[in-house]
Amino acid sequence: MIRQLTVLPAPDSPDAVLGTVLPAVRACLEGAAPLAVLPAGPPAAAAREVLAPDEPLEDGADLVVVTSGSTGGPRGVLLPAAALRASATATLDRLGGPGAWLLALPVSAIAGLQVLVRSVLGGTAPTVLAPGEDLAAAVARMSAGRRYTALVPTQLRRYLEREPAALRAFDAVLVGGAATDPGLLARAREAGVAVVTTYGTTETAGGCVYDGVPLDGVRVRADDEGIAIAGPVLALGYRRDPESTAAAFAGGEFRTRDAGSVGPDGRLTVAGRLDDVVVTGGVNVAPQAVEGALREHPAVADAVVFGRPDDEWGQRVVAAVVPAPGAAPDLAALRPWVAERLGGPSAPRELHLIGSVPTLHTGKPDRRGVAAALGGGVR
Structure with missing residues (x-):
């Protein structure tokens, strides 16, 4: 039938x-x-x-x-x-x-x-x-x-x-x-x-x-x-x-x-996803771990992390963060914060401030959508 x-x-x-x-x-x-x-x-x-x-x-x-x-x-x-x-x-x-x-x-x-x-x-x-x-x-x-x-x-x-x-x-x-x-x-x-x-x-x-x-x-x-x-x-x-x-x-x-x-x-x-790993300077970086470290910073309300091609490092770690109310996070503050917790290669080399982290219909962060909106694709 x-x-x-x-x-x-x-x-x-x-x-x-x-x-x-x-x-x-x-x-x-x-x-x-x-x-x-x-x-x-x-x-x-x-x-x-x-x-x-x-x-x-x-x-x-x-x-x-x-x-x-x-x-x-x-x-x-x-x-x-x-x-x-x-x-x-x-x-x-x-x-x-x-x-x-x-x-x-x-x-x-x-x-x-x-x-x-x-x-x-x-x-x-x-x-x-x-x-x-x-x-x-x-x-x-x-x-x-x-x-x-x-x-x-x-x-x-x-x-x-x-x-x-x-x-x-x-x-x-x-x-x-x-x-x-x-x-x-x-x-x-x-x-x-x-x-x-x-x-x-x-x-x-x-x-x-x-x-x-x-x-x-x-x-x-x-x-x-x-x-x-x-x-x-x-x-x-x-x-x-x-x-x-x-x-x-x-x-x-x-x-x-x-x-x-x-x-x-x-x-x-x-x-984390094998597909999402960022290889920077020969080191594998898990975006989820970096996101977790960033969310613990008092100036960050939410974050999404991905990789982009980099002439020197192969890929660079890119962070898009939602500022906490009244805060203005910058790379000078966030890089050492992440490096102290996860090591230097995990520290973002590019930062964008966004209003919110968009999600897919399942509730997962739309990492690729954020990357595209910021002028380029993931990896």
């Missing part, structure tokens, strides 16, 4: 999430109606092209999620219901059982969709954070008992500054989608927030490594070619892209293209 994909527009309200997307997720988990949800705004057109809803769907796929395209063009990731169930069940087991979930992420991304999947499998009703709503007001609408949410680091940083008491109301705050600064994690935990760092990709049905420890059934290894993940959470491949599928999925593993290492205790440490 030929299966066609149901493509839903980005929901524009909590009612649309609960009335349209949530029932569609239930049907998807039952294998009754393959589903995809478009991102909001301009990315929707590119996503629809990738999804090709008029073309027959690949066998076994129940959910197709379009990646943000942070390391190239967007792709449609083919996920079977079994992978979604395996991921959600292992997550609930790791966190201590079912609970009420607050949805604070877009449902076009796997992290947002998994909040709905966990709610369905846990038999609880999700609460949807409304645009502009205070976190405390949303928490007040949640049912009693265990409470969970999932955020990206930018949200954690914002709520920690504005509403730390609301964050403390959760039994677990999953943070993923992008690297989380160690300083931010430390501040959150010191404030009594039950932060759980998550690592995973759309191709692994979302986060599958919590606080460095793989979920039950998930196997992780790392080598010079990056981190490889195996287990029941894996996607089938990419929509209408057999070449990319064959390159990324082989031998029962998914190759993430992230750099990392696995310690003797089996704990995974992620160093």
Whole structure:
């Protein structure tokens, strides 16, 4: 039987999430109606092209999620219901059982969709954070008992500054989608927030490594070619892209293209994207680490870092920073600050001041978009 994909527009309200997307997720988990949800705004057109809803769907796929395209063009990731169930069940087991979930992420991304999947499998009703709503007001609408949410680091940083008491109301705050600064994690935990760092990709049905420890059934290894993940959470491949599928999925593993290492205790440490590493003067510099160091400077509110060609160094480290209120950071202050923490090669050699760090629809910083807006591409 030929299966066609149901493509839903980005929901524009909590009612649309609960009335349209949530029932569609239930049907998807039952294998009754393959589903995809478009991102909001301009990315929707590119996503629809990738999804090709008029073309027959690949066998076994129940959910197709379009990646943000942070390391190239967007792709449609083919996920079977079994992978979604395996991921959600292992997550609930790791966190201590079912609970009420607050949805604070877009449902076009796997992290947002998994909040709905966990709610369905846990038999609880999700609460949807409304645009502009205070976190405390949303928490007040949640049912009693265990409470969970999932955020990206930018949200954690914002709520920690504005509403730390609301964050403390959760039994677990999953943070993923992008690297989380160690300083931010430390501040959150010191404030009594039950932060759980998550690592995973759309191709692994979302986060599958919590606080460095793989979920039950998930196997992780790392080598010079990056981190490889195996287990029941894996996607089938990419929509209408057999070449990319064959390159990324082989031998029962998914190759993430992230750099990392696995310690003797089996704990995974992620160093960042292999594609994002800046090689300056023969030294590999991880942009995420530099961003974390910059955000700790009192004159910096946020930062994004990338590399550009340099005649002397091969590449130079470029930083675009959002100044803290009333501050005017400059290279003379930021270079020694970073060098002291990460070494001289990591110190930025070019600085731009920006109003905010744009993000992709998944919540990841749009590193390539920032570089293009500042008059050149990454690397």
